[in-house]
Amino acid sequence: MQGRVFMAVVFLLYAASMAIAGVPGDGERLAETCTGCHGTKGASPGNYIPVIGGQHAGYLKKSLVEYRDGLRPGGVMANLAKGYSDGQIDDISKAVASWKWKNSPIKSAFKGKKLAVETESCVACHGKKGEGSADTPRITGQSPGYLKVVLQEFSDGKRKSPEMELIKGVAATELDKLVIFYTRK
Amino acid sequence: MNRRDFIKNTALGVGAVTLFGSRAFNVHAGEILPKKGKRVVVAGGGFGGATAAKYLKMMDPKLDVILIEERASFISCPVSNLVLVGLKEMKDITFSYSTLAKKYGISVLNAKILAIDPVSHKVETSKGSVAFDRLILSPGVDFIYDNIKGMDARSQELFPHAVKAGPQTIQLTQELKAMKPGENMVMSIPEAPFRCPPGPYERACLVANYLKNNKKGSKIIVLDANQDVVSKAKLFKAAWKDYYEGIVEYHPDSEVKEIKAETRTVVASSGEYVGAILNIIPEQKAGSMAFMGGLMPQGRRWSPVSALSFESSVHKDVHIIGDATDGDVIGSMPKSGFVASTMGKAAAASVMAMLAGKEPVSPYLANTCYSMVNEREAIYVTGVFEYDPQTKKIAGKKAAGGVSPERSVLLGHQAEDWAKGIWSDTLG
Known part of the structure; x- marks a missing residue:
């Protein structure tokens, strides 16, 4: 047992000595291939491509695994996620989560006084400010187009999640209100 | 006369070679931005x-x-x-x-x-x-014109490739606008490898879409030196069939041999084609x-x-x-x-x-590339690449490479955002 601990310590010291000052590690370099679409440090400038920088690591990992295993409709992500091992998915998720969240530059326009939208059920998991935690994504400040697509997938039953069952069959106009609420100016 | 000759001649002229010293002749325009650190x-x-x-x-x-x-x-x-x-x-x-x-x-x-x-x-x-x-x-990339007879400097100007975006993009845009209904555009695609494999096929879709809406009776004749569409073949061909029947005329195995500028004729291995617009994309090599x-x-x-x-x-x-x-x-x-x-x-x-x-350190590479098949819908191709220490080459991860199952409007939106993403990652 002590031998094993000793070996682990030696390995860690060795790994640390391998790191080169200023040069990002493997996880960071893998994650940097994401930023061609998702923007530098995951701050997506687009409407339909989500902000990922600063998203919770648990949720990022869950998403990548679901894309990889075909459990989530994914466009390019359904392919790309198949290119990484479990360990790499772990590393990518941690690296991307370590970046600072930046709200999407695209905001939903809302001119009325009060948005009549039922968010109590959202708050229960995603938090008071839609900040999320662990496996539950941050939703406030997300790219509006992407958020709508995801809600529609849950509503249509194309994407399965026990937590999001409650949104199944909800009308598109109601989903729009939720999107506006979490991405408004 | 370049600067070097100028210095040499002047120096000799005034008989003051020693003033400059022998090193002066090796210096072209002189060093700028002197280096301090790494x-x-x-x-x-x-x-x-x-x-x-x-x-x-x-x-x-x-x-x-x-x-x-x-x-x-x-x-x-x-x-x-x-x-x-x-x-x-x-x-x-x-x-x-x-x-x-x-x-x-x-x-x-x-x-x-x-x-x-x-x-x-x-x-x-x-x-x-x-x-x-x-x-x-x-x-x-740069372009190889030697293999096409008649592709002299004038023809190179007359028949743009528009592969490097810039003045040639503007030229081709204006030519398309000026083209009369019923006239044709001929686009040639060189043997792979060339920059942006899906690029010419996307162009065929978008030009066909434009002709369909603006130039009745016109078509785009595609002369491909390759045996088949090089990228996203099934998806591009589906778009041509579903949307551009009779507007995209695709000829595989058609290598351009000669351009006759006067008659705007392309002589290819599969026959001769005439076009009001000739969009000649030559074979390519690394930039100068x-x-x-x-x-x-x-x-x-x-x-x-x-x-x-x-x-x-x-x-x-x-x-x-x-x-x-x-x-x-x-x-x-x-x-x-x-x-x-x-x-x-x-x-x-x-x-x-x-x-x-x-x-x-080990390189991690990826590819994501969308192509528009009309003003709304897009298709994509992906790839994930990693260094293999055994072969000392970069290899694609098979499971991660592939194309979209179909074209869609959502992919069209993502294509637009893809561009915003990579522009910001490159320059912002």
Whole structure:
């Protein structure tokens, strides 16, 4: 047992000595291939491509695994996620989560006084400010187009999640209100 | 008479050779931006070079990074096919390098590369010579016209390739607008490899869409030197069948042999074709700077580099990235802006390591490329690539490579955002 601990310590010291000052590690370099679409440090400038920088690591990992295993409709992500091992998915998720969240530059326009939208059920998991935690994504400040697509997938039953069952069959106009609420100016 | 001759003649003229000393004759325009600390020069400000420069500065803001680019602004090849048919304008694909200078502290030198001396670690530019510790070249592509008879300088101007977005994009846009209904456009596609494999086929879709709506009776005749559509074949052919029947006329195995400018005729291996517009995309090779300083071995047209560090196989301390790299040497990857951008990041990391006297680090590359099949719908192709220490080549992960199951409007939205993403990652 002590031998094993000793070996682990030696390995860690060795790994640390391998790191080169200023040069990002493997996880960071893998994650940097994401930023061609998702923007530098995951701050997506687009409407339909989500902000990922600063998203919770648990949720990022869950998403990548679901894309990889075909459990989530994914466009390019359904392919790309198949290119990484479990360990790499772990590393990518941690690296991307370590970046600072930046709200999407695209905001939903809302001119009325009060948005009549039922968010109590959202708050229960995603938090008071839609900040999320662990496996539950941050939703406030997300790219509006992407958020709508995801809600529609849950509503249509194309994407399965026990937590999001409650949104199944909800009308598109109601989903729009939720999107506006979490991405408004 | 160049400056060198001028100095020589003047010196001799006044009989004051000693005044200049023998070294004066070796200096062209003189050194500019004298080097103090460690410096990386990046030559070529496309997707590869600009990204490399930015990521170097992100790793070490104190590192001296000079980006040398001949053009005053960045013009994106992706989305330029949309400009051709009036769905976007030149200003939508034209960007300034100023953020790279202001936000990241990169010295952007707007100059032409004239010569490279890998041994004395100097780059000769139109504004003077610049010293480097390590050089990253992002040469892009250049064109081979020798194999097409009649493709002289005048024909090259008359029949644009519009592969490099810029003046030729504008020219082709204007030609399409001026074309009379019933007239045809002929586009030729060279044998692979060439820049942006899906590019010409996307162009065929978008031009056909434009003709369908604006030029009754016109068609686009596609002469492909390859045996089949090189990228996203099934999806492109489905779009031609479903939307552009009788408007896209596709001829595989059609290599262009000769251009007859007077009659606007293309002589191809499959026959002769006449077009009001000839869009001749010639065979390609690495951009001109890849051939400087003895970096290109005799008889080759793509740059041999290490698949681990992108360091030239010919000269140390010079790294070459992007479309110019030789797929036979490093492993086959599409010559795309996205791949070039990930090569820029990978090379930047290895350059940092090697500046510190360490071993290069493993490159992680990817490709994501969308093509529009009309003004709304898009298709895509993906790839994930990793270095294999056994073969010393970069290999694609099979499961991660592939195309979209179908075309869709949602993918059209994502295509637009893809461009925003990569432009911001490269220049913002």
